Amino acid sequence: MQKEILFTLKSPYRDDLRIQGYRFGKGEKAACIVGTLRGNEVQQLYVCSQIVKTLSELERRGSIVHNKEILVIPSVNSASLNIGSRFWAMDKTDINRMFPGYNMGETTQRIAAGLFESIKGYNYGIQFASFYMQGDFIPHVRMMDTGYQNPSLANLFELPYVVIRSPKPYDTTTLNYNWQIWETSAFSVYTSATDRIDEASAKQAVASVMRFLSRMGIIKYHGHSGYIASVVYEKDMVPVKTKEAGIFRSLKKVNEEVNFGEVIAEIIDPYEGYVKMQIMAPTDGVVFFTHNEPLVMENTVVFKIIRKIHN
Incomplete structure (x- = not known):
């Protein structure tokens, strides 16, 4: 394993922002793994740390294939993670809305450009x-429909x-x-x-x-085999919205079937405790996403359901 500072952004007030990478193996640029781009992505940071740990052990055993290089970047945005x-923090811009970046632009544009170059x-x-x-969410692999995507490769994550x-x-x-x-064949996991850290889904990832x-x-x-993945299009999922605001009591978890x-x-009414609204399943299917905050506003999407196709 080789540790390397891939990009540094000078700061006049605090410590410099440094993007650190971990290289495994040498040769062809085979795979790059990127963790946190945003400051609340603690789970994503943790998963990458476990990937670094696992690859370190595999490299020690000689299990990185000859002439293959893997680059792991656990965190891009340590400054926002710290707070x-x-x-x-300075302008509330999102690094993941700045690619491929611009090295003469705003701060997050320069961070994106420095990362993307590497x-x-x-x-x-x-x-x-x-x-x-x-x-x-149900753990899944997400791809953009750019014309370059390859769902067959995404299935290999299982x-x-x-x-x-x-x-x-x-x-x-x-x-x-x-x-x-x-x-680059790109996958978002x-x-x-x-x-927060969810140990079970981190190990699965x-x-x-x-x-x-x-x-x-x-x-x-x-390792153990995973799932035979189902390919779904986000546009075909059924969103379920609230018509009332109040305390949200979910009766279904992700990956549960609904009728x-x-x-x-x-x-629930937050002052008087009565049920203001019951939310009904609009279709037969499987819960893909569920809101998990205790309070909810009117017109919020609280479920996404993968519609069941009847034969």
């Missing part, structure tokens, strides 16, 4: 990402689902999208948590990456 801010050119790119909605998203204009500045445009690297001939690894008309959540 618990999701976005860049990570472009790899055959495979894996990002541990987090979603803009607060909640729990997570329960591969989700394909049609990019909106703001998605064109994300790491996943730009990796693909620059001819989502676990069950963001700002590490194992999924090791399976993928093994199947692509980058490492020698023998049309079944009560899947309740909204």
Whole structure:
């Protein structure tokens, strides 16, 4: 393992921002793994730390394939991690909306440019990402529908689902999208948590990456098989919204089946305790996402359901 400072941003007030990478093996740029781009992505940082630990052991045993290099970057945004801010503290901009970056631009544009210069050119790119909605997900691999995506490769992670998203204009500045445009096969891996550590899904994520690297001939690894993934398109998921604000009581967890008309959540009046609203399942299916905060506002998406296809 070789530790390396990939990019440094000078700071007039605090310690400099340093993006540190860990290189395993030598030769062809086989795979790059990126962790936290945002300051609340504690789970993503933890998963990458466990990948560094696992790859260190594999390298010690000679299990990195000859002429293959793996680069792991656990954290890009340590400054925001230090203060618990999701976005860049000075101007609240999102590094994952700044790619491929601009080295003469605003701070987060320069960070994105410095990072992208170090990570472009790899055959495979894996990002541990987090979603803009607060909640729990089924662990899955997400890909942008750029025309360059390859769902068959995403299946090799053996997570329960591969989700394909049609990019909106703001998605064109994300790491996943730009990796693909620059001819890297890019995958965003989502676990069950963001700002807390979920040990079970973290282990599942590490194992999924090791399976993928093994199947692509980058490492020698023998582990348990995972899932035969189902490929779904995000546009086909059914969102379920609230019509009332209040205390949110979910009656269903992710990966549970629901039936049309079944009560899947309740909204409780925060002052008087009565049920203001029952939320019904609009279709038969499987819960892919559920809101996990105790309070909810009116018109909030609290579930996403993968519609069951009846034969």
